[in-house]
Amino acid sequence: MSYLDNPTPIPGTYFFDGKMASKGYNLNKMCYTFNDKQAREEFLKDEMAYCDKFGLSDVQKQAIKNRDVIGLLEAGGNIYFLAKFTGILGLNMQDVGAIQTGMSVEDFKAMLVKAGE
Structure with missing residues (x-):
């Protein structure tokens, strides 16, 4: 069985294909704007108004x-764009990986180190 036959083999992961890209286009477009400090400030001032804008x-x-x-991933979010949003929350990619796998951050980091050995 190939990966494409089972697109979500790891719990907490979502196969980002054309359908998901379409579903999450506005979300990802909004998250991309968080590269700009002014956009982050505007978002934090009125989050729902900023979401409505997109x-x-x-x-x-x-x-x-x-x-x-996880809900954002299910709603079409691409992890590379969502990283901009999670950065606003003070989360890094290890934090997000821990959330996706249901592990503590320490356990997730230990798993990464072990995998790299």
Whole structure:
């Protein structure tokens, strides 16, 4: 069985294909703007107004409000763009990986070190 036959072999991961790209286009477009300090400040001033500016769905807005990274992935978020959002929250990629796998950050980091040996 190939990866494409089973696109979500690891719990907490989502296969980002054309359908997901379309689903998450507005979300990812918004997250891309967080490269700019002024955009981050505007977002933090009124998060839901900023989400509305980009036409996020109700599901996406609720996930933003709840800081639900897994929900954002399910809603079409691309991890590379979501990293911009999670950076606003003070999270790094190890934090997000721990969230995705249901591990503590320390256990997730230890798993990465072990995998690299």
